[in-house]
Amino acid sequence: MKTCRLWPLLCALSLSLSIGCQREPPATAPAEAPPDTTDAQxxxxxxxxxxxxxxxxxxxxxxxxxxxxxxxxxxxSPCLKEMPELSALGAMREHVEVIGLAYEEIEPEAMRAFLEKHPVLYPIAIVDVYAPPAGFDTPRGLPMTYLIDPDGRIAKKFLGPVTAHEVETAIAAAGGPEVPQA
Structure with missing residues (x-):
């Protein structure tokens, strides 16, 4: 039973000795500046x-x-559902351009084959899931859509599927052309 009473004392003594015996951390070189992830202009x-x-x-x-x-x-699935609408938006509105960033590990040949079955009129690039474009947040889910204004700033971010009407409404809310009436 005596060892049970001594155990907390031994732990405290061991902890105090380990704290007192630590060496000074080595001097470190100043951290490098992070890569530029914004458009300076x-x-x-x-x-x-x-x-x-x-x-x-x-x-x-x-x-x-x-x-x-x-x-x-x-x-x-939600990504595939919104692709035709985003494609039409980019094709029908002179002031809007769309780019798709395939956020997955896929070979370019496999992507080309996929796009033959699911064609779009906007450009597609494959981005590295381990190093996505640094100027954008790492997607918390897909689809993830950013609306960039004519000055190059993020006007709105959409998590989940987006419709052409939602994009056009966001453009109008940010000072762009009004949503065309159907």
Missing amino acids: AGGPALQVTTIDGTPYDLADRRGKWVVVNFWATWC
């Missing part, structure tokens, strides 16, 4: 990717337009 996110057809895509080159940046995946 706009104060918004930077996005530079290569689409699956090999074309470079730079969000900064889209100034003057509203840009819909849509994170999606081939296995995501």
Whole structure:
């Protein structure tokens, strides 16, 4: 029974000795500045990717337009459902451009085959799920859509499926053209 009473005392003594015997932490070099993840001119996110057809895509080159940046995946049912509507939105509205960022591990050939069955009129790029574009939040779910204003700043973020009407309403709310009446 005496060891049971001594146990807390031994633990306290051991803890105090271990604290007192710690070495000074080594001096560390100043941390490197994080990579630039924003467009310095706009104060918004930077996005530079290569689409699956090999074309470079730079969000900064889209100034003057509203840009819909849509994170999606081939296995995501809500993503597939919104693709035709986003494609029509980009095709029907001169002031709106759409880019799809495939957020999954997939080979370009497999993506091309998928898009033959599910065609869209906007460019698609495959992004690394372990290093998504740093100017954007890591998607908490899919689809995840960002509306970028003509100055290059994030005007609205949508988690979950989005309709063309919701995008156009967000554009109007942010000072863009009014939603066309049907």
